[in-house]
Amino acid sequence: xxxxxxxxxxxxxxxxxxxxxxxxxxxxxxxxxxxxxxxxxxxxxxxxxxxxxxxxxxxxxxxxxxxxxxxxxxxxxxxxxxxxxxxxxxxxxxxxxxxxxxxxxxxxxxxxxxxxxxxxxxxxxxxxxxxxxxxxxxxxxxxxxxxxxxxxxxxxxxxxxxxxxxxxxxxxxxxxxxxxxxxxxxxxxxxxxxxxxxxxxxxxxxxxxxxxxxxxxxxxxxxxxxxxxxxxxxxxxxxxxxxxxxxxxxxxxxxxxxxxxxxxxxxxxxxxxxxxxxxxxxxxxxxxxxxxxxxxxxxxxxxxxx
Amino acid sequence: xxxxxxxxxxxxxxxxxxxxxxxxxxxxxxxxxxxxxxxxxxxxxxxxxxxxxxxxxxxxxxxxxxxxxxxxxxxxxxxxxxxxxxxxxxxxxxxxxxxxxxxxxxxxxxxxxxxxxxxxxxxxxxxxxxxxxxxxxxxxxxxxxxxxxxxxxxxxxxxxxxxxxxxxxxxxxxxxxxxxxxxxxxxxxxxxxxxxxxxxxxxxxxxxxxxxxxxxxxxxxxxxxxxxxxxxxxxxxxxxxxxxxxxxxxxxxxxxxxxxxxxxxxxxxxxxxxxxxxxxxxxxxxxxxxxxxxxxxxxxxxxxxxxxxxxxxxxxxxxxxxxxxxxxxxxxxxxxxxxxxxxxxxxxxxxxxxxxxxxxxxxxxxxxxxxxxxxxxxxxxxxxxxxxxxxxxxxxxxxxxxxxxxxxxxxxxxxxxxxxxxxxxxxxxxxxxxxxxxxxxxxxxxxxxxxxxxxxxxxxxxxxxxxxxxxxxxxxxxxxxxxxxxxxxxxxxxxxxxxxxxxxxx
Numbered sequence: 001x002x003x004x005x006x007x008x009x010x011x012x013x014x015x016x017x018x019x020x021x022x023x024x025x026x027x028x029x030x031x032x033x034x035x036x037x038x039x040x041x042x043x044x045x046x047x048x049x050x051x052x053x054x055x056x057x058x059x060x061x062x063x064x065x066x067x068x069x070x071x072x073x074x075x076x077x078x079x080x081x082x083x084x085x086x087x088x089x090x091x092x093x094x095x096x097x098x099x100x101x102x103x104x105x106x107x108x109x110x111x112x113x114x115x116x117x118x119x120x121x122x123x124x125x126x127x128x129x130x131x132x133x134x135x136x137x138x139x140x141x142x143x144x145x146x147x148x149x150x151x152x153x154x155x156x157x158x159x160x161x162x163x164x165x166x167x168x169x170x171x172x173x174x175x176x177x178x179x180x181x182x183x184x185x186x187x188x189x190x191x192x193x194x195x196x197x198x199x200x201x202x203x204x205x206x207x208x209x210x211x212x213x214x215x216x217x218x219x220x221x222x223x224x225x226x227x228x229x230x231x232x233x234x235x236x237x238x239x240x241x242x243x244x245x246x247x248x249x250x251x252x253x254x255x256x257x258x259x260x261x262x263x264x265x266x267x268x269x270x271x272x273x274x275x276x277x278x279x280x281x282x283x284x285x286x287x288x289x290x291x292x293x294x295x296x297x298x299x300x301x302x303x304x305x306x
Numbered sequence: 307x308x309x310x311x312x313x314x315x316x317x318x319x320x321x322x323x324x325x326x327x328x329x330x331x332x333x334x335x336x337x338x339x340x341x342x343x344x345x346x347x348x349x350x351x352x353x354x355x356x357x358x359x360x361x362x363x364x365x366x367x368x369x370x371x372x373x374x375x376x377x378x379x380x381x382x383x384x385x386x387x388x389x390x391x392x393x394x395x396x397x398x399x400x401x402x403x404x405x406x407x408x409x410x411x412x413x414x415x416x417x418x419x420x421x422x423x424x425x426x427x428x429x430x431x432x433x434x435x436x437x438x439x440x441x442x443x444x445x446x447x448x449x450x451x452x453x454x455x456x457x458x459x460x461x462x463x464x465x466x467x468x469x470x471x472x473x474x475x476x477x478x479x480x481x482x483x484x485x486x487x488x489x490x491x492x493x494x495x496x497x498x499x500x501x502x503x504x505x506x507x508x509x510x511x512x513x514x515x516x517x518x519x520x521x522x523x524x525x526x527x528x529x530x531x532x533x534x535x536x537x538x539x540x541x542x543x544x545x546x547x548x549x550x551x552x553x554x555x556x557x558x559x560x561x562x563x564x565x566x567x568x569x570x571x572x573x574x575x576x577x578x579x580x581x582x583x584x585x586x587x588x589x590x591x592x593x594x595x596x597x598x599x600x601x602x603x604x605x606x607x608x609x610x611x612x613x614x615x616x617x618x619x620x621x622x623x624x625x626x627x628x629x630x631x632x633x634x635x636x637x638x639x640x641x642x643x644x645x646x647x648x649x650x651x652x653x654x655x656x657x658x659x660x661x662x663x664x665x666x667x668x669x670x671x672x673x674x675x676x677x678x679x680x681x682x683x684x685x686x687x688x689x690x691x692x693x694x695x696x697x698x699x700x701x702x703x704x705x706x707x708x709x710x711x712x713x714x715x716x717x718x719x720x721x722x723x724x725x726x727x728x729x730x731x732x733x734x735x736x737x738x739x740x741x742x743x744x745x746x747x748x749x750x751x752x753x754x755x756x757x758x759x760x761x762x763x764x765x766x767x768x769x770x771x772x773x774x775x776x777x778x779x780x781x782x783x784x785x786x787x788x789x790x791x792x793x794x795x796x797x798x799x800x801x802x803x804x805x806x807x808x809x810x811x812x
Contacts, residue, residue, distance in 0.1 A: 011644070016654075016655055016656040016657070017655065017656065017657045017658075018644075018648075019358070019648045019655035020358040020359060020655040020656075020657050021657075023644060045662055048658065048662075049658045049659045049662060052658040053657070053658065053659075177693075273666075273669070274665075274666040274667070274669035274670045274673075275666065275670075276666070277662045277663070277665050277666030277669070278662070278663050278666035278667060278670075279666075280662055280666075281658075281659040281660065281661070281662035281663035281666065281692070282659070282663060282692065282695070284658065284659040284662070285359060285657075285659040285660070285692035285693075285695070286692075286695075288659070289693070295359075295693045295694070296693075296694060296695070297695075298695060306670050
């Protein structure tokens with residue numbers, strides 16, 4: 001919808017949620033365009049949430065064919081093989097999402113996201129990548145930052161019963177409701193690359209062990225040339241060795257990244273549906289906050305372990 | 307619908323066959339009912355709820371945790387009457403007032419008029435019998451509709467609207483500030499108009515102010531509706547409406563020296579009694595009787611019921627206008643019609659994200675419940691607010707332990723008495739534990755109470771028989787016991803909350 005006022009149809013449809021974030025935020029949502037790369041279970045939940053919220057458009061990128069493994073946590077894929085055979089995950093999910101809200105334009109984009117140029121990214125306001133390799137994360141994040149248009153970037157990954165969210169909103173201004181008054185806040189976010197360069201020893205004690213564990217696994221996948229998530233328990237000895245090397249380089253105690261945690265993450269390539277709902281819900285709300293500029297967003301990593 | 311009314315559908319068999327109960331309810335009463343059922347049938351309950359971006363999950367495990375009803379939220383605070391009526395300080399107060407005026411002017415007054423006209427003699431004697439300040443106020447309102455402020459044409463309605471504007475937003479404020487000037491002190495010497503009270507200023511009506519005109523439009527249209535007067539096309543034409551309203555003669559206002567204005571926070575009524583209420587009522591009644599003679603015999607008014615969702619009926623327009631003009635008096639920020647509807651309509655906001663979050667969290671607890679071997683410390687209750695963002699997780703609280711002599715129990719426990727005992731034997735069994743039972747009930751029926759001499763006849767009857775005969779309990783063929791609630795005192799006369807007692811008769 002390009003008009004300045006919400007249409008009567010929108011006001012009626014979005015009635016219950018306008019009461020939460022106001023008509024102005026709803027207007028901004030209807031003009032926002034979201035790009036999503038990698039449609040796993042968590043992303044399926046995320047897409048459902050932002051489609052119901054009434055964003056302008058959602059573009060899905062995931063050319064992988066539908067397999068039984070994908071059915072495990074992705075509720076958007078119909079269980080009947082004749083409905084999904086021969087089609088990509090993005091195509092199948094696109095159809096399901098359209099049913100949730102016909103007012104949102106849901107489309108599929110083919111190809112590799114990290115090779116697309118900045119003119120492609122210019123079309124979007126929010127970019128979310130899931131189960132992405134270290135290199136792709138850095139590249140796509142950079143492309144978002146290169147443009148003069150401010151694009152919010154999120155990376156999410158759920159393995160076993162754990163979830164990680166990273167947010168880069170660049171220069172973000174928002175309003176926050178505190179008791180009876182509204183205050184304005186301005187935040188400056190680092191890029192993913194900048195964030196992970198912070199020496200581990202310099203980080204506050206309360207930083208979750210998951211942060212470090214995920215960095216180890218991320219590095220492991222890069223060195224071994226693995227696709228993200230293509231790991232198993234058999235990799236544990238190599239990963240432990242890598243952890244020790246990284247810890248030594250960072251003067252960081254190994255016990256801060258427990259063996260058991262790394263083992264869970266390596267063997268947990270599949271997602272756990274309740275965790276998908278939880279992370280998808282949280283990420284959905286973060287995206288809505290970023291688009292509406294209402295409410296304090298995540299700063300800048302979020303971890304969950306069921 | 308869940309409640310005592312549907313216990314024929316959701317019967318004992320239904321509950322006994324469940325392994326776990328998961329709530330997805332929309333009100334506290336239903337939740338409390340389900341909690342009671344789960345308590346009785348000893349079933350785990352996974353409770354959750356959302357309110358906009360906030361969500362809450364709670365795990366209830368028999369014997370391990372406290373039940374849902376063990377802790378209650380404090381009741382919602384309602385603004386005191388004098389705040390709403392004379393000293394508002396936020397838009398909620400203004401909207402509450404607006405809602406109340408809407409009802410009074412457009413629903414209650416016409417309804418009272420019709421009650422009087424339909425059965426005048428009954429109505430009059432009821433008012434005389436009541437004889438109080440409220441009856442006096444009601445009669446005054448009826449007389450206003452039928453005589454002093456009666457409307458026959460749409461122009462009359464515009465006049466009424468203009469005079470109401472003057473009364474609400476100019477005269478009442480002038481009276482208030484006359485009685486309590488800006489610099490006046492209370493009896494303790496503190497300034498009367500200190501926070502949170504806001505000092506009001508009267509509004510000067512102007513037909514070129516669109517919000518003033520909008521008030522007139524909504525008010526006239528609704529007033530016309532109550533009198534069954536057709537609404538002309540020009541009523542929604544600002545220029546023409548302004549012309550008509552400018553012709554209304556507005557009398558000068560003189561504040562009264564002895565006006566009674568309620569300032570007590572705890573006051574529940576605004577009608578102030580006076581000695582001559584009965585005399586005034588008599589006078590009003592004779593005026594009304596005279597009035598009735600001048601009206602056509604089938605004359606009735608049309609009470610209007612507030613309908614918030616119809617955008618074309620002017621209800622929300624009128625309420626928003628009332629609230630905003632009042633807000634303007636008190637320098638409170640005004641709201642648009644949509645926001646006014648949300649606040650006045652009291653509808654629960656809902657979004658998909660917090661719902662998904664709550665669902666995911668409940669599912670995580672469900673796995674633990676079904677697994678069956680978890681300690682209390684393994685479960686998690688969560689409170690989250692996605693807007694802040696805030697995530698808070700905690701272990702569930704264990705149930706409260708009651709103690710008496712060497713016994714201890716929680717709300718989950720049952721005491722068991724076998725051997726098909728009589729009432730006397732049941733009471734003796736409790737006395738042996740140092741408990742003096744004075745009342746025994748089954749379901750909602752009283753089986754025994756020490757106050758009633760007739761109940762002594764029941765002492766040697768079997769408890770199970772009493773349940774069947776007195777409480778009319780239907781015992782399924784597979785059931786071997788009946789459950790009774792016994793009220794007890796200890797030797798010092800203190801009440802002790804004891805568990806439900808399962809009396810086995812087979």
